[in-house]
Amino acid sequence: MPAPPPRFHFLRRADVLAGLLFIAVAVIGLWASRDYPIGTTTRMGTGYVPRLLCWILLALGALIVVQGLRAGGFIELGRPIWRAMVFVPLSLLVFAFLIGPFGVVAATVALVLVGALAGRESRPLEVVAAAVLLVVLTLTIFVWGVGLPIPVWPEW
Amino acid sequence: MDFLANLALGFGVALTPANLGFALVGCLVGTLVGVLPGIGPVATVAMLLPLTFHLEPVSGLIMLAGIFYGAQYGGSTTAVLVNMPGETSSVVTCIDGHQMARNGRAGAALTVAALGSFFAGTVATFMIALFAPPLAKVGQSFGAPEYFSLMVVGLIAAVVLAHGSIIKAVAMVLLGLLLGLVGTDGQTGGQRFTFGITILSDGIGFVPLAIGVFGLGEVIANLVHPQQRRDLVSSKISNLWLTKEEFKQAWPASVRGTLVGSILGVLPGGGATLSAFAGYVVEKKLARDPSRFGKGAIEGVAGPESANNAGAQASFIPMLTLGIPGNAVMALMIGALTIHGIQPGPQVMTERPALFWGMVASMWIGNLMLVIINLPMIGLWVQLLKVPYRQLYLAILLFSAIGVYTVNNNSFEVILTALFGVLGYVFIRLECEPAPLLLGFILGPLMEENLRRAMRISGGDPMIFLNRPISLGLLIAAALLLLVVALPFIRGKRDEVFQG
Numbered sequence: 001m002p003a004p005p006p007r008f009h010f011l012r013r014a015d016v017l018a019g020l021l022f023i024a025v026a027v028i029g030l031w032a033s034r035d036y037p038i039g040t041t042t043r044m045g046t047g048y049v050p051r052l053l054c055w056i057l058l059a060l061g062a063l064i065v066v067q068g069l070r071a072g073g074f075i076e077l078g079r080p081i082w083r084a085m086v087f088v089p090l091s092l093l094v095f096a097f098l099i100g101p102f103g104v105v106a107a108t109v110a111l112v113l114v115g116a117l118a119g120r121e122s123r124p125l126e127v128v129a130a131a132v133l134l135v136v137l138t139l140t141i142f143v144w145g146v147g148l149p150i151p152v153w154p155e156w
Numbered sequence: 157m158d159f160l161a162n163l164a165l166g167f168g169v170a171l172t173p174a175n176l177g178f179a180l181v182g183c184l185v186g187t188l189v190g191v192l193p194g195i196g197p198v199a200t201v202a203m204l205l206p207l208t209f210h211l212e213p214v215s216g217l218i219m220l221a222g223i224f225y226g227a228q229y230g231g232s233t234t235a236v237l238v239n240m241p242g243e244t245s246s247v248v249t250c251i252d253g254h255q256m257a258r259n260g261r262a263g264a265a266l267t268v269a270a271l272g273s274f275f276a277g278t279v280a281t282f283m284i285a286l287f288a289p290p291l292a293k294v295g296q297s298f299g300a301p302e303y304f305s306l307m308v309v310g311l312i313a314a315v316v317l318a319h320g321s322i323i324k325a326v327a328m329v330l331l332g333l334l335l336g337l338v339g340t341d342g343q344t345g346g347q348r349f350t351f352g353i354t355i356l357s358d359g360i361g362f363v364p365l366a367i368g369v370f371g372l373g374e375v376i377a378n379l380v381h382p383q384q385r386r387d388l389v390s391s392k393i394s395n396l397w398l399t400k401e402e403f404k405q406a407w408p409a410s411v412r413g414t415l416v417g418s419i420l421g422v423l424p425g426g427g428a429t430l431s432a433f434a435g436y437v438v439e440k441k442l443a444r445d446p447s448r449f450g451k452g453a454i455e456g457v458a459g460p461e462s463a464n465n466a467g468a469q470a471s472f473i474p475m476l477t478l479g480i481p482g483n484a485v486m487a488l489m490i491g492a493l494t495i496h497g498i499q500p501g502p503q504v505m506t507e508r509p510a511l512f513w514g515m516v517a518s519m520w521i522g523n524l525m526l527v528i529i530n531l532p533m534i535g536l537w538v539q540l541l542k543v544p545y546r547q548l549y550l551a552i553l554l555f556s557a558i559g560v561y562t563v564n565n566n567s568f569e570v571i572l573t574a575l576f577g578v579l580g581y582v583f584i585r586l587e588c589e590p591a592p593l594l595l596g597f598i599l600g601p602l603m604e605e606n607l608r609r610a611m612r613i614s615g616g617d618p619m620i621f622l623n624r625p626i627s628l629g630l631l632i633a634a635a636l637l638l639l640v641v642a643l644p645f646i647r648g649k650r651d652e653v654f655q656g
Contacts, residue, residue: 014587022331044607054334088574089575090574091557092557096561096570099561111554115553115554119546130551150558
């Protein structure tokens with residue numbers, strides 16, 4: 001494992017990051033719920049339980065950070081992480097935007113092409129073959145087999 | 157006798173040709189996905205859930221249960237042949253199962269896993285039929301305070317049984333509870349955490365959450381850290397029969413495993429994985445010659461395989477009778493029931509007896525089918541293992557996308573799934589177990605509702621939870637659970653068990 005940079009190296013501890021994540025969620029939650037009516041304990045308003053949970057989460061997050069600073073494993077951030085972390089969700093986004101106007105066939109092909117970029121060892125011919133096979137499978141299983149009401153072809 | 161009449165009703169429902177067909181399809185699809193390493197049972201069930209939405213509730217649930225058991229069976233096949241658990245519940249099967257395969261006894265290992273699972277499934281089905289009605293009676297006497305305390309026990313148990321840090325698991329539960337509250341407040345009609353997005357006022361769907369966090373997160377993790385080359389033992393599956401000696405060693409282990417699984421499965425937070433680990437530990441402790449373990453001891457396959465199936469099935473008991481999910485898969489089942497318009501809880505058994513008993517009967521039928529499907533078709537499943545991951549994950553991505561989209565024909569949920577996928581990977585990297593999150597998510601709205609009701613009954617006095625004997629007992633149980641795990645001795649043991 002390469003030596004972590006001297007300044008922010010505590011940010012590379014899994015527990016510290018996890019704690020910060022929980023703190024961030026709690027703070028956003030408290031901010032978003034600032035105007036929710038809290039009500040009374042007998043008649044709880046919209047904000048009672050959410051705000052209570054956020055405060056507890058905030059406390060736990062702080063506790064996890066403190067624990068993590070004392071001990072806890074380092075994690076490595078490298079190039080391939082971003083590759084999969086970007087292209088896997090992106091492939092679903094592409095699918096989401098294409099399926100409505102262009103149908104499931106086009107969306108499937110696009111998902112496979114974008115998704116293939118997430119792996120380091122994808123081979124062009126295999127990707128094309130996978131796209132064809134998956135289109136056929138989708139049509140036979142989901143459209144003709146189960147009869148799911150999804151758009152198949154583009155709406156012209 | 158009620159017991160027989162109930163089972164007769166159940167088999168009447170489960171044995172119709174259509175429902176038999178759905179059970180078969182469920183078992184086949186479940187095995188198919190279970191064999192493939194890299195997608196766990198939660199992601200499998202979540203991905204295939206939408207296939208069942210267009211069916212009658214009974215048929216849909218029968219198929220779902222089939223998918224779940226199929227995944228368990230398929231997982232053990234991969235464990236034996238490839239030394240890679242198809243599902244977490246078959247992690248321990250790898251240890252001795254794969255050694256048996258290398259010793260040329262792959263066929264025997266697969267047979268003992270299948271028959272052990274079938275035996276366990278049969279016993280567990282009877283357990284459900286016997287214990288579900290009295291438990292539901294108890295459940296019907298519960299008021300809001302008791303329900304709230306029961307859910308606290310469930311969440312605490314999930315925390316205690318999660319891997320790694322307990323504080324992190326509690327934080328994950330809270331995160332899940334918060335995610336569950338997103339949307340319109342059922343009591344006041346107020347909007348919560350919708351950030352002005354109209355679609356969010358219906359709340360976050362459990363399918364996008366489960367597929368994203370459990371399915372896509374895992375895919376990203378597998379792409380980032382490619383697995384080592386698979387060590388496939390496929391040429392040697394010639395003889396499926398056990399020798400007399402093997403049979404003599406295996407059957408008592410199978411009985412013990414069934415017992416362990418049936419008990420651990422019912423407990424909140426229990427289920428297949430815990431049962432399998434416990435089953436293995438029991439066998440190793442009881443063995444006259446523990447050094448055989450790890451070198452292909454057949455008890456090391458028979459015990460945990462029976463235990464995980466019994467555990468998987470017994471975990472249906474609290475879900476069906478009380479509406480409380482004991483583990484992540486059961487949380488999905490609760491979600492599926494709700495989508496079918498059934499409010500989970502003790503009233504399901506009395507109001508929809510055909511649904512309840514039909515499902516119980518189909519569990520046994522599904523187990524029988526799996527023995528028949530699995531053993532002769534083993535060659536086919538082995539072929540599946542030869543598909544490289546670089547192609548497999550594309551199929552997983554696609555089926556996830558289609559699965560989520562078809563729940564409501566809604567693109568927004570697919571986008572949500574993508575976001576949860578990233579979050580799921582972050583959780584893996586930060587060593588935060590996602591199962592407590594899903595339980596919190598499903599229980600969040602229910603807990604809030606019961607808390608509010610309890611507070612209204614008591615006029616805002618939280619002592620109501622301690623003044624009622626059942627509620628007090630449940631809370632004491634929860635506190636004891638937490639206390640026990642905090643003890644250093646148990647902590648060490650717990651870590652040891654999870655080391656596998």
